[in-house]
Ligand SMILES: Nc1ncnc2c1ncn2[C@@H]1O[C@H](COP(=O)(O)OP(=O)(O)O)[C@@H](O)[C@H]1O
């Protein structure tokens with residue numbers, strides 16, 4: 001469903017992504033691993049259109065989105081949860097979730113129940129200001145908001161980073177659930193191989209802005225990935 005070819009992208013004069021190619025099939029969970037500073041976030045920003053690619057192409061279900069605005073990409077079915085869980089702290093949980101509905105192309109005006117089944121705390125805290133939630137709860141809200149747009153592709157940038165362990169397992173369960181449902185493809189950025197091994201259909205390892213290793217989980221043994229990750 002998603003095909004990235006030879007993507008080159010960076011900031012000002014400095015090139016970060018140096019010819020990245022990657023594909024995701026419908027409903028797959030694909031993990032993107034790599035150490036700090038190798039370009040994982042840059043790749044997600046380029047995919048969402050927040051950063052203009054210098055060259056290469058991004059196609060979603062055969063539509064070329066390479067030059068499309070972030071808004072157009074959102075309406076095409078891409079949802080993005082940035083690193084560091086950006087929610088609107090001054091808005092309530094309910095208002096944050098409703099913002100997610102805006103990218104929908106159907107007429108749904110209510111936050112789908114599945115989101116509350118996935119993260120019950122969100123229902124409980126609907127009238128609260130998002131800023132009053134714990135870090136883990138804000139991450140659940142950020143993911144819930146992204147899912148409210150009913151995306152075909154969900155981009156998650158290190159969703160477990162700095163999150164308390166009980167919430168980590170809820171987020172992991174949510175990703176497994178999405179995979180089981182088969183409706184939403186997930187591109188998950190992580191720094192370690194552990195969770196990727198349990199959930200990924202396919203994994204890419206990025207180093208210095210290039211894909212240095214890729215494969216199905218059983219092909220990526222710790223020995224092979226060691227050189228590119230901090231294990
Ligand atoms: N806004 C920015 N302006 C300039 N350089 C940046 C910016 N954001 C990231 N970089 C640089 O781009 C490189 C890749 O960063 P990033 O994509 O955030 O890596 P990762 O997500 O893998 O940790 C790093 O060298 C980083 O310093």
Ligand SMILES: [Mg+2]
Nearest residue numbers: 040041042083
């Ligand atoms: Mg990053």
